[in-house]
Amino acid sequence: MNLKAQLEIRISDALAAAGAPDGSGALIARSNKPQFGHYQANGCMAAAKALKINPRDLAQKVLDNLDLSDIAEPLEIAGPGFLNIRIKPEWLARRLTEAERDPKLGVPTPEKPQTVVVDYSAPNLAKEMHVGHLRSTIIGDAMARVLDFIGHKVVRQNHVGDWGTQFGMLIAYLNDLAADDPQGTQADAELSDLEDFYRKSKQRFDSDEEFANTARQQVVSLQAGDAATLEAWRKFRKISLSHCSDVYRRLGVLLTDDDVYGESEYNDDLVNVIDDLRSAGLLEESQGAQCVFLDEFRGKGEDDADVPLIVQKSDGGYLYATTDLAGIRYRQTQLNADRALYVTDSRQGMHFTQVFGVARKAGFAKPEFMLEHVPFGMMLGSDRRPFKTRTGGTIKLTDLLTEAEQRAFDLVSEKTPDLDEARRKEIAAIVGIGAVKYADLSQNRASDYVFSWDKMLSMDGNTAPYMQYAYARVKAIFRKAGIDESQAVGQIVLTEAAEINLAVKIAQLPETIHSVSVECMPNLLCSYLYELAGAYMTFYEACPVLKADDPAARTSRLMLCLLTARTIKKALGLLGIDILEQM
RNA sequence: GCGCCCGUAGCUCAGCAGGAUAGAGCGCCGGUUUCCUAAACCGGAGGCCAGAGGUUCGAGUCCUCUCGGGCGUACCA
Incomplete structure (x- = not known):
């Protein structure tokens, strides 16, 4: 069970024992100030109001009925009736040791795993994928990964638009091309750019009445199950799906043809x-x-x-x-x-x-x-209008991804010009695609978001490159020391404040993932990552690892580094973002 | 007209069941490199949380109204 849920249950029980009304929750929240501990219970005030008694008196009664000494330092009553909770270093050390041995990093498997359908991406096959499909694809994929990791059975459903009137038009146009071109080379060439194909057939449809009639006829025969029409439809559908697959592969999205279950x-x-x-x-x-x-x-x-x-x-x-x-x-x-x-x-x-x-x-x-x-919400350009090309056209996803990689490549070339080009391209792909995905996921999905290359590729702030760099920095310690991850085993001993804060953050992965799965808010995982990276940076500045005074501290700190790296890698992985061992 | 979402620092955004002194990044000002990746770190200034009422011990968060914006509202998806 995750830490927050554990505290919630234990203190809610004590609240009940202290005479609070049924259903009074401990209302555990992370404290926003260090002096208030790691967590705080806010439930005493509400319960005391219902009982018409002094909240601090109730808080005291709760403490009388509570033994949290295995997890926390003695609780403090503060302000009007808050209970401030400071997690014991020994408990954290134990929890982290368990997490280190656990492939799921301490994230519990639900007692009753659910079967969860995640319906996402769902492009219209009549056209090429464009920026309008990006958020669904990225957010849906992250949710699918998170739910799967927790232990639910995830069924991905790509509800593609593969039926409808516009297919009559496309088939008619395809047939026309095929008639003039028995080899089909012409048709294949045209189909390599679906957007263009759609535009041309639409143009024809609007200007050529005879063609428009043929197109309408095609819709009818398609719906009637005419063999030849169906054949053309299948061909078109297959080509369009292969375009989608290309985008999914580049994006690192898990959707495959097996997940396609269209209209x-x-x-x-x-x-x-x-x-x-x-x-x-x-x-x-x-x-x-x-x-x-x-x-x-x-x-x-x-x-x-x-x-x-x-x-x-x-x-x-x-x-x-x-x-x-x-x-x-x-x-x-x-x-x-x-x-x-x-x-x-x-x-x-x-x-x-x-x-x-x-x-x-x-x-x-x-x-x-x-x-x-x-x-x-919608993706907006810097002018706060729907994100479009300079000429007002739709931005194809494939072009967007190419630009992301190009911009990342320029950045890598600037920062580390000594790497060979192939390596820089490799890094650019991971950084560029990661940047696009992370920018989307780190935002509260409900709001419209302003697309900004500079912001998403920045090394400062809550961005993919920052997180990838943070990971690479951690891993550099192991490389420097010439030791393998598997050699970093031993006792975790937490003494410095920076060590304890980092340990608390690492221990909060399970509760964060739980929230993400319930509320479908991947941005919570991004915030968590950013906080984790911040805690690590503070630790990194304050606590020498390889040059630690004594061997025990060195081993312990190496384990903290190890767990930080694994947590970042895992969390980014759940967002569908790759890491680099070195950058 | 009605419905949904939104309005938080100059800009882009967080703020998780109402909780303590509202947080980040960019930008601005200042500091850190004989020291584990400076693509980094630390500090500072900057806010009547659109406005007005209300509920509450306590409201950015809940309710009502006003203003401003986005989207939707019968045969597209």
């Missing part, structure tokens, strides 16, 4: 969704469309109109609401999911509120199946 997978089930909604008495026809009206959305539209969830268009076509409903049912019945995370931008908030609501009412999602929208 088209649900085609056959959509008619059942409609039927079942009808049987459940939820379906209403309105303005020719099949809709579900939820009470919460009555009178919420323009002119106080009721807002429907449209599940079938008046022309009989289905929408993403239909597919999402089918997806929820699939995830519950086929994947046996306990929890599903939908990592999409915040503009889809209302859509998910509606879809989840309808899914519950229709029984597609049992009450205990947790459905969570994990929303995030």
Whole structure:
């Protein structure tokens, strides 16, 4: 169990024994000032109010019913009734020793692991991946890694847009190219830039009425399951997916073709969704469309109109609401999911509120199946407008990543010009990609974020390069000493304040990861990393490691270095960011 | 109109169930290198937490209203 949770339980019990009302929590928080200890319990004040007694008296009674001597120094009552908690060095040393032997660094495995679906990335296959897909892909991947590490069963679902009207247009254009070009070399060349391909076919669609009709015909035959059309569709889909795979590989994202479960997978089930909604008495026809009206959305539209969830268009076509409903049912019945995370931008908030609501009412999602929208804000340029190219076009993800690597390469070349070019390229890829990902993850996902190359590639502040450098610095000690990690074994003895503070930080990894998993907030892990690095730097300045006075201190400090390095590596790894042993 | 999100230092952002003197980075001012990676470290200045009420022993955090911004609001995803 993590430290914070341990304190919470022990002190809550003491609170109950002291006569506090049922459910009074210890309300453990990390103290924000060193003089207040490492943690503080804030629960006495609230409980005392309920009991109408003096909070300090209650705090005293809590102490009378509490023996924390195994974990903490004697607790102090402070201010109006805070309990200040200082963790004992001996306890920390023991906890760190255990963590050192544990591949999970002390992060506990849940008693009942859950099956968690993480729905993320989900690009539209009609176009190339662009910056709009970046946040979903990065945040979703980090969440998947974190949940997997904790010990949950993670099912990645890449709900790609591989169906819909725009495919008719693309297939028609593809067919046209193929007709003039039996070898298919022309078509292949055009398909190497999907963005361009889409633009050209769209242009044709808008200007050539005959072509537009053919395109509409293709949609019809596609939906009718015409063999030739399906063949063209498969070809296009495959090429588009390979573009995605390239991006995922460069980004170091774990998604593979096995995780692709696109809109088209649900085609056959959509008619059942409609039927079942009808049987459940939820379906209403309105303005020719099949809709579900939820009470919460009555009178919420323009002119106080009721807002429907449209599940079938008046022309009989289905929408993403239909597919999402089918997806929820699939995830519950086929994947046996306990929890599903939908990592999409915040503009889809209302859509998910509606879809989840309808899914519950229709029984597609049992009450205990947790459905969570994990929303995030937009990426903005330095002008605070949506992030676009100078000419106002969409920025392709592949171009963004290339620029990240190039900028990192220039930086590496400037700082360490003596390294050979191949090595500098290697470092640049890890630093550049890491910078892009970390910049995104370190931000509270709810807010829009301003994209800035200079900021994300800075060595100062809460950035990937800073964390990667911090790691490399730790590892330099081992290299300098000519000893292997495995040789750094022995007793951990914590005496200096800097050592104790560093140890506390290391011991806080489990509770941090727990918070991240519950709240889907990777930025908490980034803040933690930055604090850990800060604690390490203070330690590094204050406590000589290799030149420590006595061998016992040297060994102990080497172990602190070792654990710091492993913790940074692990935490960055959970964010999907690589480290460098040397930079 | 209604709904959701947001408004914290000059700039970009943290602030985890309401807790003690609101924290970082950039920028600005100043210091540290015969010493384990200076791509580093340390210190300083800088805030009526948009505004006004309210709840509370205690509010950046909760409630109401106002102002300012973003997004959404019937057949795109």
